[in-house]
Amino acid sequence: MGKTLAEKILSLKSHGEAKAGDVVIADVDLAFVQDTTGPLTIRQFKESGFEALAKPQQTIIFLDHAAPSPAQQLSNDHILLRCFAGETGCRIYEVGEGICHQLIAEQFANPGDVILGSDSHTVTAGALGAFATGMGSSDIAVALALGKTWFRVPESFLIELKGVFLRGVYAKDLILYLIGQIGADGANYKALEFGGEALAQMTMPQRLTIANMAVEAGAKVGLFPGDEITRDFLMEHGRGDNYKPLYPDAEANYEQVILVNLDQLEPMLSLPHAVDNVRPVTRVKGVKIQQAFIGTCTNGRLEDLAVAAEILKGKKRHPGTRLLIAPASRQVLIRAIEKGYIQILIEAGAAILPPGCAACLGLHQGVLGDGEVCLSTANRNFKGRMGNPEAMVYLASPATAAASAIKGEITDPRDLM
């Protein structure tokens, strides 16, 4: 029998033959925490009597969720995390460096790696062919100490992609469409594996947006093969030597195959309060928005800011709509300044936030008021997600967010292109 990508990676990392349904103990190449889940992880690590990290250089702390901290308790959590880094010799990324998942993609993830993070969107690194998944504090505390974890090897869904995106349609629209099809629990405990002829044209930023949201269909991982696009991305980021080709076997066994023709897609939206509540933008046009937010680990990359700048160039945000933009990392911000995007966005009326999670999780930098509506490029719109259970969050691509910020209402980006 041939192997899926998930079976291949877990076979390698468990030093055996891993088949879907098996339980294996696998080596962990990289483990990380962020500032809202890290403190509990550290307390559990210490209470368990662990002292040393299995792999200090492959253990990372990111200060990105409350960055800079808006409250004294969170500032104290940051102190705890910094002290732990000092004591154990692990790496730490300070306030302003960017979102954990973006930094993992820029600097660490390689095809075939096993990566654990105490954050559900750890799946983002699946874009580079890493078996990357989110876990809670106990599991991460144990992985930090042992350098190992256990997995039930997931069954895989093959998502076979054909065609090319039409103008105004992006990777975000594809993944929203797919989540609408699969449902928020349709891939629970499974791996989503992306394949098909469209991958040859699909850039790493697009793959990152797609893999990032695999968890919104319940999936354990969202995996792309390690191909030439992966190799080029690794070379650009100074770790070309880490590239190895990674493809599923031709006779791999998939639980389901879902075919999507990219040129049949249109701009999509996810409506409050569920990510799988998906409709085409054309059917929701005209809903007034008080805030547009472009950023997050889903859509805060250079390519996303480029699209937003293209649409907002020479235009102004609607007077009734705030426009918040948070680049996903310091590198993204620097490149966006060099390319002139930041100037265009500021002239269009945007407030630029520091690299980090910003308004995404509702604890600072753009908390919504009662009855307000936000169009966000993030990955979640659960009730209360942006800090207020009385507010509404719609999810869409950066193009849809930029176009809607100009009009002050949900707008099809193709109308402004």
Added chain:
Amino acid sequence: MVKMPDLVLKGKAIKLGDNISTDDIIPGRFAHLRSNLPELARHVLEDAVPGFASRVKLSDFLVAGKNFGLGSSREHAPVVIKMSGVGAILAKSAARIFFRNAINQGLPVLLCDTDKIGDGDELEINLTGGMIANLTSGITLNCSKMPPIMSAILEEGGLIPYIQKHKGFVIIS
């Protein structure tokens, strides 16, 4: 071998709907309380079930629909549910990370057809056998089995005690 202290749990059902997210259980706006668990626990489920923290009784069961616990990896979610006194969670299905986190905290999650349980029903749960007796309706429900490694972690009362005892993971086939 020491088994779980409570092989049989008894309590009342508190019914919830489908897709209760980790943002419902403990919203992000309380992130500043995450290092103060007793304070955080006072807000458990407050947006989804107003007044929940004061209403829940020791050993009550949360009885939910599908995809319980979807969303974030915050282990604070099962921690505060357990701190509120809930004895077990019953659901049609549970999101992956939440399921693993709850078991790691020694909080049982049983997957079964929860349509057969009404709000306020008296339940008796046999954890070892994976059976639920609905004492109010007289119906018995079977729960789906979890991987043996998870049952072993639950039996030890959570992942940390499990690791302290075994010094690592042990695969049982």
